[in-house]
Amino acid sequence: MATPAVALPHPRADRYLLPAAGAxxxxxxxxxxxxxxxxxxxxxxxxxxxxxxxxxxxxxxxGAFASAVIEVYVSDEALGRxxxxxxxxxxxxxxxxxxxxxxxxxxxxxxxxxxxxxxxHPGAALGFMVASPIFNPIVLLxxxxxxxxxxxxxxxxxGRAALGLVAAMVVGWSLGSExxxxxxxxxxxxxxxxxxxxxRVGDDRRRAFFEHLxxxxxFMGRFLVAGAAFAAGFQTLLPHSLVSGVARTAxxxxxxxxxxxxxSSLCSEADAFVAVSFTQFPLGSQLxxxxxxxxxxxxxxFLYGATFRKRLVWSLVVVAIPVIVAGSLLFEALFVS
Amino acid sequence: xxxKAWSTARLGVALxxxxxxxxxxxxxxxxxxSFYFASRTTWLAPVGAIFLTIAAIGRLASARTDHPDPPPSxxxxxxxxxxxxxxxxxLFPPATLGSYAVAKRSTSxxxxxxxxxxxxxxxxxxxxxxxxxxxxTGDLGALAARAGSSSSFTGFxxxxxxxxxxxxxxxxxxxxxxxxxxxxxxxxxxxxxxGRFAQDDWVRVTGSIYPVGEEVIVxxxxxxxxxxxxxxxxNPS
Numbered sequence: 001m002a003t004p005a006v007a008l009p010h011p012r013a014d015r016y017l018l019p020a021a022g023a024x025x026x027x028x029x030x031x032x033x034x035x036x037x038x039x040x041x042x043x044x045x046x047x048x049x050x051x052x053x054x055x056x057x058x059x060x061x062x063g064a065f066a067s068a069v070i071e072v073y074v075s076d077e078a079l080g081r082x083x084x085x086x087x088x089x090x091x092x093x094x095x096x097x098x099x100x101x102x103x104x105x106x107x108x109x110x111x112x113x114x115x116x117x118x119x120x121h122p123g124a125a126l127g128f129m130v131a132s133p134i135f136n137p138i139v140l141l142x143x144x145x146x147x148x149x150x151x152x153x154x155x156x157x158x159g160r161a162a163l164g165l166v167a168a169m170v171v172g173w174s175l176g177s178e179x180x181x182x183x184x185x186x187x188x189x190x191x192x193x194x195x196x197x198x199x200r201v202g203d204d205r206r207r208a209f210f211e212h213l214x215x216x217x218x219f220m221g222r223f224l225v226a227g228a229a230f231a232a233g234f235q236t237l238l239p240h241s242l243v244s245g246v247a248r249t250a251x252x253x254x255x256x257x258x259x260x261x262x263x264s265s266l267c268s269e270a271d272a273f274v275a276v277s278f279t280q281f282p283l284g285s286q287l288x289x290x291x292x293x294x295x296x297x298x299x300x301x302f303l304y305g306a307t308f309r310k311r312l313v314w315s316l317v318v319v320a321i322p323v324i325v326a327g328s329l330l331f332e333a334l335f336v337s
Numbered sequence: 338x339x340x341k342a343w344s345t346a347r348l349g350v351a352l353x354x355x356x357x358x359x360x361x362x363x364x365x366x367x368x369x370x371s372f373y374f375a376s377r378t379t380w381l382a383p384v385g386a387i388f389l390t391i392a393a394i395g396r397l398a399s400a401r402t403d404h405p406d407p408p409p410s411x412x413x414x415x416x417x418x419x420x421x422x423x424x425x426x427x428l429f430p431p432a433t434l435g436s437y438a439v440a441k442r443s444t445s446x447x448x449x450x451x452x453x454x455x456x457x458x459x460x461x462x463x464x465x466x467x468x469x470x471x472x473x474t475g476d477l478g479a480l481a482a483r484a485g486s487s488s489s490f491t492g493f494x495x496x497x498x499x500x501x502x503x504x505x506x507x508x509x510x511x512x513x514x515x516x517x518x519x520x521x522x523x524x525x526x527x528x529x530x531x532g533r534f535a536q537d538d539w540v541r542v543t544g545s546i547y548p549v550g551e552e553v554i555v556x557x558x559x560x561x562x563x564x565x566x567x568x569x570x571x572n573p574s
Contacts, residue, residue: 058381210399
């Protein structure tokens with residue numbers, strides 16, 4: 001059963017709201033008047049940063065809409081039909097089910113927990129959790145939009161979908177043998193992490209819908225802003241020529257972009273616009289970025305830690321990294337080189 | 338009957354969504370889409386504007402609650418963080434990548450980015466996108482047949498250490514999705530009036546073209562300063 005979202009009271013917040021907003025605006029206006037923000041490096045950073053955010057935001061919002069619809073208007077029973085399948089079919093069915101239930105990676109964690117609680121085979125639930133943020137129509141559409149102008153839309157969409165499904169199946173098969181007791185933490189996670197995805201408040205569905213929509217949007221939005229800032233800083237400060245030497249080494253480039261995906265914690269509905277900007281990295285490395293990020297990043301590590309036992313998180317790292325590195329290198333060798 | 342009151346936290350969220358919705362409408366109405374979107378992704382601007390408006394109105398309509406808690410302190414930071422890019426865009430005049438970015442960004446790109454072959458360019462106008470495509474395919478030699486012919490290019494000025502007096506690099510960025518994936522295409526302009534044009538000035542150069550090694554040289558017959566084009570970035574064909 002979903003835990004109601006609770007806005008924790010914080011009596012000091014009102015006191016800080018106006019000064020914080022005022023200081024922030026003063027900083028911007030001061031920078032504008034002094035000309036400091038028009039210095040070439042800062043202007044370059046700002047242009048790239050704002051462009052990535054503006055480009056990715058509509059997709060993040062569409063994802064939040066879809067997630068809110070599922071959360072509020074689709075019953076757990078609809079997802080739970082998979083539990084009536086034979087165990088051997090549950091994992092592939094659950095992994096493919098992501099296409100019908102497009103939730104982002106943060107949404108998929110509590111959904112997976114609920115599915116396990118409703119009797120789904122743990123491997124199938126883990127497969128759904130890994131696949132749904134990758135193999136879903138909004139994510140694949142955004143990948144298409146980001147890469148099709150370079151004539152790479154079909155290649156990257158099919159590569160992402162295929163490698164995402166493979167990763168989901170391997171994770172499900174290898175980690176799902178744990179019983180429910182060995183998988184889930186006994187106690188619920190931090191309210192703040194989970195509440196953003198559990199917006200049903202009372203019986204008012206419309207209110208619950210917008211509660212969930214905006215909760216998702218803001219929860220993911222900060223990671224988008226941080227990720228865009230990271231990408232913009234990377235492009236502003238580091239000359240491509242300096243990075244190119246490292247980037248063109250397939251394995252190192254792939255591991256480097258996976259590390260960036262882990263740190264930047266982008267939403268899978270918007271990450272293709274950041275990935276496509278790493279033009280000096282091979283396409284296989286960009287694919288690894290696109291598949292690894294939705295499987296494991298900083299924010300997911302927190303969510304996993306709040307939902308599953310610690311051993312599962314480490315097992316996920318051990319299983320997912322080799323699969324994604326090998327898959328992206330194979331992709332590069334077969335379809336790009 | 339319950340007494341409902343406005344929730345500050347929900348109003349803050351509605352306000353942030355309204356700021357973003359306003360930004361997307363502003364980009365559309367002020368005709369600034371070319372600063373943020375490539376030609377194939379401009380549809381995202383109206384989609385963003387409409388969905389953000391719906392979200393802002395929906396949040397506003399559901400902002401009255403039985404228990405209006407003050408916003409948690411984290412909520413304030415989240416709202417400020419998310420509106421920061423929108424405020425940056427609205428507070429500043431539209432800027433484009435310039436000579437600083439030329440020094441940092443690549444002039445090549447992975448994958449089949451621009452498909453141009455030498456045979457496409459035997460006649461007709463030559464564009465900077467064509468030159469980029471030829472450089473990408475390593476087919477710049479195909480321009481040899483047009484050596485000495487006249488072409489005209491518009492771009493901004495940058496200088497590098499190899500430029501002599503009366504020389505500069507004329508640049509244009511090509512974006513396939515947004516300025517985040519911009520790549521630079523440039524030609525070397527010779528025979529320009531020394532010291533007349535500063536970095537980042539937009540100019541139109543007309544002159545004879547000569548492919549030399551991995552670059553195209555334009556022997557300028559005329560160089561005139563122009564306003565920044567309405568579409569400052571080029572899009573791949």
